[in-house]
Amino acid sequence: MTTTTARGAAPARKATGTGTGNAAPRRRRRPRSDLKVALLFIAPALLGFVAFYLVPSIRGVYLSFTEYSVLGDPTWIGIKNYTAIFADDLFWNAMAVTVQYVALNIGFQTVIALGLALLMHNVAKSTLIRGALLLPFLVANVIVALLWFWMLDYQLGIVNEVINWLGLPRIAFFGSEQWAIPTIAGVNVWRHMGYTALLIFAGLQSIPNHVYEVASLDGASPTRTFWSITMPLLRPVLVLVLVVTVIGSFQVFDTVAVTTGGGPINASRVIQMYIYQKAFGESDFGYASALSVILFVILALVAFVQMKFLKGNESDLD
Amino acid sequence: MKKTLGAVAAAAAIAISLSACGGSAPASTEAKGEINYWLWDANQLPAYQQCADDFTKANPDIKVKITQRGWDDYWTTLTNGFVAGTAPDVFTNHLSKYPEYAAKKQLLSLDDAVAKDGIKLESYTKGLPELWVGQDGKRYGLPKDWDTVGLFYNTAMTDSAGLTAEQMANLDWNPQDGGSYEKAIAHLTVDKNGVRGDAAGFDKNNVAVYGLGLAGSGSGQGQTEWSFLSATTGWSATDKNPWGTKFNYDDPKFQETIAWWAGLVEKGYMPKLETTVGASLADNFGAGKAAINTTGDWLIGQYKSYKGVKTAFAPTPKGPEGKRASMFNGLADSVWAGSKNPAASVKWVEYLASTACQDVVASKGVVFPALTSSSEKAAEAFKAKGTDVSAFTTHVKEGTTFLFPIADKAAKVDGIMKPAMDAVLSGKKPASSLTEANNQVNALFK
Numbered sequence: 001m002t003t004t005t006a007r008g009a010a011p012a013r014k015a016t017g018t019g020t021g022n023a024a025p026r027r028r029r030r031p032r033s034d035l036k037v038a039l040l041f042i043a044p045a046l047l048g049f050v051a052f053y054l055v056p057s058i059r060g061v062y063l064s065f066t067e068y069s070v071l072g073d074p075t076w077i078g079i080k081n082y083t084a085i086f087a088d089d090l091f092w093n094a095m096a097v098t099v100q101y102v103a104l105n106i107g108f109q110t111v112i113a114l115g116l117a118l119l120m121h122n123v124a125k126s127t128l129i130r131g132a133l134l135l136p137f138l139v140a141n142v143i144v145a146l147l148w149f150w151m152l153d154y155q156l157g158i159v160n161e162v163i164n165w166l167g168l169p170r171i172a173f174f175g176s177e178q179w180a181i182p183t184i185a186g187v188n189v190w191r192h193m194g195y196t197a198l199l200i201f202a203g204l205q206s207i208p209n210h211v212y213e214v215a216s217l218d219g220a221s222p223t224r225t226f227w228s229i230t231m232p233l234l235r236p237v238l239v240l241v242l243v244v245t246v247i248g249s250f251q252v253f254d255t256v257a258v259t260t261g262g263g264p265i266n267a268s269r270v271i272q273m274y275i276y277q278k279a280f281g282e283s284d285f286g287y288a289s290a291l292s293v294i295l296f297v298i299l300a301l302v303a304f305v306q307m308k309f310l311k312g313n314e315s316d317l318d
Numbered sequence: 319m320k321k322t323l324g325a326v327a328a329a330a331a332i333a334i335s336l337s338a339c340g341g342s343a344p345a346s347t348e349a350k351g352e353i354n355y356w357l358w359d360a361n362q363l364p365a366y367q368q369c370a371d372d373f374t375k376a377n378p379d380i381k382v383k384i385t386q387r388g389w390d391d392y393w394t395t396l397t398n399g400f401v402a403g404t405a406p407d408v409f410t411n412h413l414s415k416y417p418e419y420a421a422k423k424q425l426l427s428l429d430d431a432v433a434k435d436g437i438k439l440e441s442y443t444k445g446l447p448e449l450w451v452g453q454d455g456k457r458y459g460l461p462k463d464w465d466t467v468g469l470f471y472n473t474a475m476t477d478s479a480g481l482t483a484e485q486m487a488n489l490d491w492n493p494q495d496g497g498s499y500e501k502a503i504a505h506l507t508v509d510k511n512g513v514r515g516d517a518a519g520f521d522k523n524n525v526a527v528y529g530l531g532l533a534g535s536g537s538g539q540g541q542t543e544w545s546f547l548s549a550t551t552g553w554s555a556t557d558k559n560p561w562g563t564k565f566n567y568d569d570p571k572f573q574e575t576i577a578w579w580a581g582l583v584e585k586g587y588m589p590k591l592e593t594t595v596g597a598s599l600a601d602n603f604g605a606g607k608a609a610i611n612t613t614g615d616w617l618i619g620q621y622k623s624y625k626g627v628k629t630a631f632a633p634t635p636k637g638p639e640g641k642r643a644s645m646f647n648g649l650a651d652s653v654w655a656g657s658k659n660p661a662a663s664v665k666w667v668e669y670l671a672s673t674a675c676q677d678v679v680a681s682k683g684v685v686f687p688a689l690t691s692s693s694e695k696a697a698e699a700f701k702a703k704g705t706d707v708s709a710f711t712t713h714v715k716e717g718t719t720f721l722f723p724i725a726d727k728a729a730k731v732d733g734i735m736k737p738a739m740d741a742v743l744s745g746k747k748p749a750s751s752l753t754e755a756n757n758q759v760n761a762l763f764k
Binding site for chain 1: 394397424591593596605607729732736740744746
């Protein structure tokens, strides 16, 4: 701690100073007492982070180098799990299926949510309608999945009844290899688009109105305004939304678990489903941990790349 | 002050570790207290609740708390319970699951109890008690019931097709042309225009009623789907049963059987696999979408409950050598090794396996108890309800049952075989692709 920073920070501290019994001569040593107070405030979150994230993560990494069936002790087997994973066809299949899901899910979700957000911002100003958009998100994931599972049922579902009534052939939405992943992606788009739209909507509101006024004075068309003003100024929020939704999308599990269970054949065996199957179905917790570590690394890379190339931490407003 | 606290903590830790060590030795030698019992079949809950009430009446010191959980959650919850120490003292166990639990030392051996309390193993239906002797030669369960497979058919449909009960009970099958079994299935299939499956002009893409319903591909066991066919060819899933270590999914006899069965889809006599996801075999039968279902005797009650549908039962068809076959599966009750109350738990298991309880179960007419005498009573109870169950009992009488394949690593075998069988049944791969799956399965045991 240098005196320069202490001096530099002093005025600010004077304004927000705690002022409780801190005599003036001790002002210089305040950085340390700030740390204490800060720690006090961080403590609950830190405790939760250490107990529920850090320790389990470290243990997960450790378990990925072991053979462990829960009942019994883990045995250290080095990188055997990892070498096995790279030779495991089902792992590569799971990755391909997951990427396919993420592409469909994020693609549709982001575009639809952006559209909804623009509508919320410019057209639908009633709180009721804005609230209604969020409704699917308020229903539990599993319920949503089951609801669609029944509605899209091949024999008895209402959607297939309508298709049949239109004179078209019935579609095995969850049963056929071609349809399983698009269907699951669609169900999750339906559930999440309102929430994603809300995040983007908040971003839209932070764009100052005067920019639009200037644009309209200059005679810019609505399309031009959208691409030259809305999109660039929305970028930080969009990047954040993308990072969060992509990470969430990679971890799709519940919808798959309650509908297809990974089938037909391996068409919807996404990575989280495969991890669950290995761990809780086949009691192979070591292997499942190694899969999870790989997923962790992939997600960290994805987030890093998104932040880096989309410059999510900078705003064009300045 | 700090020191005393530390000492107290240390003493407490020792006490905890001591009591934890006590897990291997009987924690409580006295048979009293509350014990937890789990089962998955809701249809059987009333019968076992009555058993528990009777048991507590006879042993006022022991209370039994019964929890019913659906099959899908049952096993993961149980495994988690083993780890967390919250597993039930006694639970209904399945042949495909117990080998792993026994190997992981989660089950209490019942040999001492059987010897001490003089349980007569010969009074159970032949073959059942031995199923529960693990690879280490110890007994991990006392048999509670058994089941076989049969043909469930819609009598209105067989009547209109001109098939008599006599004919349905005497079908034969072979993997080449399917025998009279396939002829019956074809004849019972009707398309949207009312043309039967074996008539000219049958539209296989617009079927109104399938001759044979489909539950799924049956994974590596095909208990109710295909095992009653493949077994008549002399094929068995493993080199020896129980505790086989080499699987025979590469056998041409097996692959021929599966090829014939999968061929029914192509012919339009059986629904496509993709239409079965999320669907219930029994409900589609109840809705009149299939004429015959092959399934197990534990579903008799459900099939009888559909309004406007009359269901009758026929034994599975005779194979190429003139004999029938049915997988013989039996459940048992096991005691968790971590039970805090092993004495009371063993007593409850013995009661569950006794005539007193199994007669109660028999009287409900929902399942066949393991004791031969109780099983006969169950057949009578079914009869009193107007159900002829000879299609299921005939296998036991004539000795045409074969055992559920009991092997280690069942979950991993399933993880390979289910997608492999799905691929064949959905027509994505030929039956010969099962040879590759078989190699993967066998590699698990090397």
